[in-house]
Amino acid sequence: PLVSVIITTKNEERNIKNCLKSVINQTYKNVEIIVIDNYSTDATREIAYCYTNRVYLKGPERSAQRNYGAQKAKGKYLLFLDADMILSPTVIEECVQKCEKNGYIALYIPERIIGRGFWIKVRDFERQFYTGTVVDAIRSVDRRAFFKAGGYDESLTGPEDWDLDRRVKQLGKVGIINSPLFHNEEGFDIKRYLQKKRYYAKWLNKYVKKWGKDDPIAKKQLGLW
Numbered sequence: 001p002l003v004s005v006i007i008t009t010k011n012e013e014r015n016i017k018n019c020l021k022s023v024i025n026q027t028y029k030n031v032e033i034i035v036i037d038n039y040s041t042d043a044t045r046e047i048a049y050c051y052t053n054r055v056y057l058k059g060p061e062r063s064a065q066r067n068y069g070a071q072k073a074k075g076k077y078l079l080f081l082d083a084d085m086i087l088s089p090t091v092i093e094e095c096v097q098k099c100e101k102n103g104y105i106a107l108y109i110p111e112r113i114i115g116r117g118f119w120i121k122v123r124d125f126e127r128q129f130y131t132g133t134v135v136d137a138i139r140s141v142d143r144r145a146f147f148k149a150g151g152y153d154e155s156l157t158g159p160e161d162w163d164l165d166r167r168v169k170q171l172g173k174v175g176i177i178n179s180p181l182f183h184n185e186e187g188f189d190i191k192r193y194l195q196k197k198r199y200y201a202k203w204l205n206k207y208v209k210k211w212g213k214d215d216p217i218a219k220k221q222l223g224l225w
Contacts (some may be wrong), residue, residue: 018086
């Protein structure tokens with residue numbers, strides 16, 4: 001089956017090449033690459049066109065970009081990536097095998113944080129505790145299940161991953177693969193990281209309101225522990 005890899009970008013000229021090369025170098029070859037760019041002012045689109053002619057413009061936020069990419073996709077399976085992610089070579093092959101043989105409608109992909117410095121090691125250590133938990137979110141999903149679940153909620157940015165994860169789980173089996181993807185956080189800055197979290201935080205109240213302030217999953221996602 002065809003797999004549609006949907007990559008959202010905005011001023012990612014530093015990362016997009018490595019992301020696209022990792023998709024091209026997959027052991028599984030029946031893949032289409034779709035880049036949804038949020039009106040970059042750098043060379044992001046020019047680089048993307050070297051690897052695919054499926055480059056589109058869409059905003060204002062990531063959830064709308066992803067939904068637009070899904071609408072353009074022709075694959076049986078959708079794989080959503082950020083531009084600073086790099087796939088290990090067997091990710092897509094394992095995703096297809098798991099879904100075709102075991103009937104999963106969506107999959108988690110283990111994520112490792114790469115880069116240099118103390119905070120990168122801290123982030124990588126932290127991230128390993130999340131895989132397959134409610135703090136994680138599905139990244140590969142059957143196209144029919146995606147649309148049946150309603151796609152990403154475009155009123156959310158940040159927690160839209162959690163929100164879709166929950167709705168897809170209501171439709172069928174969700175699994176996990178062994179092959180990791182690598183999230184390149186080279187140049188990580190703790191101040192910038194906290195600013196980004198603060199930016200996403202304004203949508204968290206909307207997410208909590210949607211699922212209920214006493215919702216046990218939301219409590220786990222947002223609580224101290």
